[in-house]
Amino acid sequence: MKILIKNGLVIDPANQVKETLDILIEKGKISKVGKNIKAGADKIINASGKIVIPGLVDMHTHLRQPGREDKETIATATAAALKGGVTSLLAMPNTHPAIDNIQAIELLKSLIKQNALADVLICGAITRGRLGKEIGDIPVLKKAGALAISDDGASVDDEKLFGQALKIAKAQNLLTICHCEDKSLSNHGVVNLGIISTKLGLKGISNESEYKRVERDLRLAEKTGAAVHIAHVSCKETVEIIRQAKKRGIAVTCETAPHYFMFNHDCLADYDTNKKMNPPLRSPQDQQAIRQGLKDGTIDAIASDHAPHTENEKDIEFDRAEFGVVGLETELAAGITGLVENKVLGLTELVEKLSLNPARILGIPKGTLSPGAAADLAIVDPSEEWVVRKDGLVSKSKNSGFLGQRLKGVVKYTLYNGKIAFPAQIN
């Protein structure tokens, strides 16, 4: 099967390309990028007026399988991913069972093989059961294919234990993804600590509960020389700490999620549980610092932190509702709407943060349109607007923070391994 994509604005930061070009795809790979490619293609896609970008690499997702298939499955999550232009996604290990041993990772691999519609990558757990008590089978997980380790949802509170884990990760040449939260400081809070917690009468989560743990993790990273990646950066202090750490040469990268640059805590005025996440939506000053961090390169990547929850877990009292939102289907449009339209990033920089940088952080040969690379790409109309609605979402759960909101940027086609994977009916 040969596919020829004609006259799209090709944006490929890996090759510093931003030009109207054709792309020829053969045998699942990109075979040629250039002007006026003539080839006897089986299918020609006219991409005129559209942008052609490498498929997104979302390095922070919760697929819920195995264990919570009522929220999401590998099949529904990857279908949602394709609709959002995402072709590679890193699955966090907080499933049931947690991905902390050989049986669990083998089970996950077989589920992926049977169900995945896109490239699902595996993040193993740091500690057994993600309980922070005992280090799990990290070398075994690495050997079985885990690209990173994390206890995401929790931080390893025990400093000594976490230091040991980093040493093992360093020896294994494995990335450690840090969920930075000191739970003794966040103390069952549900919204940002400050004027919003005061107004709503809810328990607050301080910036301190995040950045103090970032400081600790970076100190241990510096000591051990292990590569760490700070997940879901939400506050100004964290941005500044990472900015300084990078200057000092510490091997740190980080991500933020679309909600932290799109929203701030003022969006919670009516107790919308689809704006309840952990870390929480912070102040307008923090939102501004996140945008600045994206702009100056302190923040390397944008990841969705896709966290599906059923309506039963969200349409309840705010204190009792689960944390988190789905995001695979909206992250690209959120980036265009919140960052490109506001001149925080150019399209090239946005693609870097959504695709190339996470691929590099994870050490996978994705996020590029170089000839020879897997033909994972998205064809996007960057100026078409749409309104996010429950019934339009492919994900099994509908807990989007963007419901009712108008976004710019519609994915027209997603190609995965050289096949048109979205829209599905094409094949």
Add this chain to the structure above:
Amino acid sequence: MVWVRKDLLGLEELSREEIELILSTAESFKEVSTRDIKKVPALRGKTVVNLFYEPSTRTRVSFEVAAKRLSADVINIATETSSVKKGETLIDTGKNIQALKADIIVMRHNYSGAAVMLAKHLEISVVNAGDGWHEHPTQALLDIFTLKEKLGKIAGAHVSIVGDIAHSRVARSNVWGLTKLGAKVTVCAPQILIPLAIQDLGVKVTSDIGEALADADAVNVLRMQFERDSSEAFPQQIEYFKNFGLTRERLEKAKKNIIIMHPGPINRGIEMSSEIADGPQSVILEQVTNGIAVRMAALFLVAQAREKLGVGSTKR
């Protein structure tokens, strides 16, 4: 000024004019309770459901008396939160009550935001009778009503609120209501019980009771819930009385006619001494009487708004 909200959820969302409308409506209802036959037909044929997820006697009884003096039928549901956790969701409970063709739900709930959520999902009216630490609008309205009776006007008056500000819905609703009406508000509490950034709501903050009383026209003393959440730092009872309790000695340094308010029930000897609670400056029992008029006004206005808007409208 016409009332158009189907619900009364808090004072934050109300304009000064809306607050004044409730107060003036309450004034006209106050007389009903002085009659031989304490009843008007305003809500005849309407059903009011008191849905209480937290134990409450005075607020529930006050709403029940108010509804009955308006000739409404009243049903009381008291539910332990623990059983709710196992069973029906709040939205389902609300929809069931709506399906019974009730007209107004008066709800007390231990979680902040519960009334906002319920109102969003129902076509019938919701009156918030206190949600978590968030708001208790009718309590603040009756406090303000009482103050207005005593002082003549709220604008320019200096009101101090003393007690556990951090965990108080009464404090929050009073802050919103009083500041909107132009009062000068001071909140006074031990440092650990002052919520972050409360000064951004336009109030003065102090931990010095002397300062809070110094030029206050009224002091609203909150109930200290020593029985609550033991996981957090909380002052000792004796310590609290020593540093914040209202005593004759402290009031001698305050304005001569300072008005003493308390939403009840009083912890005598902790929040204030008995001689102050029972003294000539105390309006605590007048607050209880005024509570009925204010709640009659609230029930009447939301019922009327729903009729005007037509059943099915979700404006609030």
